[in-house]
Amino acid sequence: MELLILGLLTVIIVLLLFVYRRLSGTGTAGQISSSSENSSGEAGRGPGVKKSPCPLCKTLLVPGERVKSVVYPGKGDRLVEIYGCPYCYPPNHRYPRYCPSCKRELNQDELVFARMFDTSGKAHMHVNGCRVCMRRSP
Numbered sequence: 499m500e501l502l503i504l505g506l507l508t509v510i511i512v513l514l515l516f517v518y519r520r521l522s523g524t525g526t527a528g529q530i531s532s533s534s535e536n537s538s539g540e541a542g543r544g545p546g547v548k549k550s551p552c553p554l555c556k557t558l559l560v561p562g563e564r565v566k567s568v569v570y571p572g573k574g575d576r577l578v579e580i581y582g583c584p585y586c587y588p589p590n591h592r593y594p595r596y597c598p599s600c601k602r603e604l605n606q607d608e609l610v611f612a613r614m615f616d617t618s619g620k621a622h623m624h625v626n627g628c629r630v631c632m633r634r635s636p
Contacts, residue, residue, distance in 0.1 A: 553610070566581040
């Protein structure tokens, strides 16, 4: 009987830790996830693993989780449409999406625009904002 109770308590603690890891995590704005899976194919979750936040909902993404975006082809400056991460796209009420520029909550069908450019072999992204921000800029 004592072993059964001990086993149930262990399962409950493991479940609570899993839920805590999934729901905890806020980050800074303006960073784009550029994570990848490790060599074994599993997402690394150790202390040395770099986690990046989603630019729209600020949820920390582990390696392997990507931000859904569309990069239009071209040379030099390229237009990028940012939709969100696996948590906030498709849009839901649990993870609201906010514009990184004006901090306005985005509607279901809205997205954020950015510019991508290459500098010294690395891709950099500058977030311009949502449709409201884009109208205000000169």
